[in-house]
C-alpha cells in the first residue's frame with residue numbers, strides 16, 4: 001500500500017517507520033525543512049531508542065522517503081495519515097490549526113480516491129470537521145473517506161509499543177474503509193477494535209485521562225502514607241495485585257508531565273464542558289498533579305531555612321526517561337521556583353540538555369555527569385529516573401557539601417540510602 005504521513009513528530013515519524021518496516025511504501029511530509037533534510041539522511045530529529053536504525057534500514061530498502069512538498073507527498077498515496085500536533089490552547093482546549101491546515105493541504109493536492117486516517121489526538125467531532133474541510137476545498141472530484149485511528153505509543157518506548165501495543169482502534173463510518181485500515185495493520189499482529197468515529201476519538205482521551213487519574217490517585221495515597229507512616233510502594237503493590245486494579249501506573253512521584261497527559265486531561269474537561277457536563281473527577285486529577293509538581297520545592301523549604309545561594313543539583317530534566325522531550329516536564333516549574341528563591345541550580349540530563357537549554361531559565365548551570373552535578377551541592381533533586389541515575393551508588397552523593405537527596409521518582413531504596421549515609425527524602429515512603 002502507498003501511504004503518506006503528514007507531520008513527522010514523535011507519532012508521525014514512528015508511524016511512518018513502523019508502516020515501512022511491515023512492508024508498505026511510505027512517504028513522510030513535514031513543513032520543517034531542517035527536519036526533513038536530517039531524516040533524508042537517516043537521522044532522527046528526536047531521541048527514541050532504535051529509531052535511527054529502523055529509519056536507515058527502510059530508507060535503504062526504498063520503502064521510506066521524506067519531503068516538504070505536499071503535492072509530491074500525496075501523488076501516489078492510497079491512504080493519508082494525519083499526525084500533526086494538537087497542542088493546548090490557553091483555555092485548555094485542543095488547538096486544531098495544524099489539523100485544519102493539513103486538511104486544506106489534502107484538499108488542494110489529492111487527485112484520486114483516498115482514505116484519510118487521523119492519528120493525532122483530536123476532540124470528538126474533529127474527524128467530521130476534517131472531512132468537511134477537505135470536501136469543501138477539494139479541487140478534483142474524488143471520493144474521500146475518513147477513519148479515526150488514535151495512537152497509544154509512549155515516548156521512550158515508541159517502537160516497542162507500535163509492534164507490541166495492546167490494541168489498534170479503528171473508528172469508521174463504513175465497513176469498507178475500516179477493512180482497508182485493518183489490512184494495512186494486519187502484519188503488526190495486534191488485537192484490532194472496530195468502532196464508530198466518535199467513540200474512537202473519545203477512547204483516546206478517556207484512556208489518557210484514566211491513566212492520569214491512576215497517577216494522581218496514588219500521589220494522594222502517597223501524601224497520606226507520609227502522614228500515617230505507611231509506604232506507598234507497598235500499598236501500590238498490594239493494590240495492583242488485584243487484577244481489576246492492575247499494578248501499572250501506580251508509581252508515586254512528582255506527577256505526570258509530557259506532551260499528552262497534561263494537555264489531554266484539560267482538553268477532555270473542555271470537551272465535557274462544551275456539552276454542559278462538569279467533569280469534576282478529572283478537574284481533581286489535574287489539580288492534584290499541579291500540586292505534585294512542586295512537592296520537592298516544598299520539602300526543600302521545610303528542610304532549609306532559606307534557599308538563597310544554596311547550590312541545588314538537579315538530576316534529570318526530561319519528563320520521563322529515554323526521551324529528550326521537555327514538553328511539560330516537572331523540571332521546568334521546579335527549576336524556575338528554585339531560581340526565584342535565590343538558589344544556584346546546576347542540572348544534568350543524559351540526553352535532554354540541549355532541548356532544556358532553550359526552555360529553562362538562563363541562569364541554570366549545566367554539568368556533564370551525575371558526579372559533576374553533585375560536587376559541592378547543598379542538596380540534590382532527582383526529577384527523572386534515568387538508569388544512569390537510579391543505578392548510582394549512594395557513595396556518589398558523598399561529594400556533596402552534605403549528602404541530602406530529595407527523590408521525586410522513588411529511584412532508591414530507603415534502607416540502602418540510609419545505610420549509605422545519605423539523608424534521603426522520597427515520596428510517600
Ligand SMILES: NC(=O)c1ccc[n+]([C@@H]2O[C@H](COP(=O)([O-])OP(=O)(O)OC[C@H]3O[C@@H](n4cnc5c(N)ncnc54)[C@H](O)[C@@H]3O)[C@@H](O)[C@H]2O)c1
Nearest residue numbers: 007008009010011029030031084085086098102120121151
Ligand atoms: N508524542 C506522543 O507520544 C503521542 C502519542 C500518542 C498521540 N499523540 C498525538 O499525536 C499528535 C502528534 O503529536 P507529536 O508529539 O508527534 O507532535 P509533534 O509536535 O512532535 O510533531 C508534529 C509535526 O507536524 C508537523 N506539521 C505541522 N503542520 C504540518 C502540515 N500542515 N504539514 C506537514 N507537517 C506539519 C510539524 O512540523 C511537526 O514536525 C498529537 O495530536 C498528539 O496528541 C502523541
Ligand SMILES: O=c1ccn([C@@H]2O[C@H](COP(=O)(O)OP(=O)(O)O[C@H]3O[C@H](CO)[C@@H](O)[C@H](O)[C@H]3O)[C@@H](O)[C@H]2O)c(=O)[nH]1
Nearest residue numbers: 151152153154155215249250251255256257258260319320
Ligand atoms: O506510574 C506512573 C507512570 C507515569 N508517570 C508519569 O506520567 C507521565 C507520562 O508517562 P508515560 O505515559 O509513560 O509517557 P507518554 O509518552 O506521555 O505516554 C502517554 O501519553 C501518550 C500520548 O497520548 C499515550 O499514547 C500513551 O499511551 C500514554 O502512556 C511521565 O511524566 C511519567 O513520569 C508517573 O508519574 N507515574
